[in-house]
Amino acid sequence: MVVCTIVDEPERGLEMGAAEYLVKPFVEEDLVDAVRRIEAKLSDQEKTVTETPE
16 A cells, blocks of 8 residues: 555554555655555565475
8 A cells, every 4th residue: 555645654654554655745756666666575575485395
């Protein structure tokens, strides 16, 4: 989840489960960068998951 808000309380948003926290106003590039960071985190998580031998 990406929180986009006028409230500058990123710690609170992240504590509530946000993956990214953007304070308005922000430019489109900020949102794109946030989504890319999330994608990178998910990709890294997939790499650390190992298959269980059958």
